[in-house]
Amino acid sequence: MKIKLAVIYGILIWVISYILTEIFSPLFYYGLPDINFIVPAISIVVTGFFGILYIRNINENEVIEGFAVGVIFIVIGMILDYIFFLNLKIDNLMFTDYNFHLFSNIILTLLITTFLGYLAQMKIDLK
DSSP: OOHHHHHHHHHHHHHHHHHHHHHHHHHHHTTSTTOOOHHHHHHHHHHHHHHHHHHTTOOSOHHHHHHHHHHHHHHHHHHHHIIIIIITOOOOGGGTTHHHHHHHHHHHHHHHHHHHHHHHHOOOOOO
16 A cells, blocks of 8 residues: 555645635535535545546555545545644535535545445456
8 A cells, every 4th residue: 555645645635625615616606505516526526536546556456455545535634624624713615514524525435436446456358
């Protein structure tokens, strides 16, 4: 496992998700105030992108690596959430309902990274 790379990607996932949420939330939130789909959509795209970057260099035990890197992404995200938003009380759309954000982020991240590991181990022959 490449822990240093996983930590760097975890930090990048959190920072990019925050920036994209700040950019796109005014576009979607004011038109649909009761539906918050922009945060999960951004999380799926960003986690998928960095998950692919991480998994493509792994040659054995891809499913286990995918699950492990997902856990690291989650831990990094929780640490950064705690530092910046729960301690400093910065207002952001990602944290209007923190429990929902936390559990949905855990489920989405583990599903995405584990599934990417599963796909990486498959032998596909496209003719």
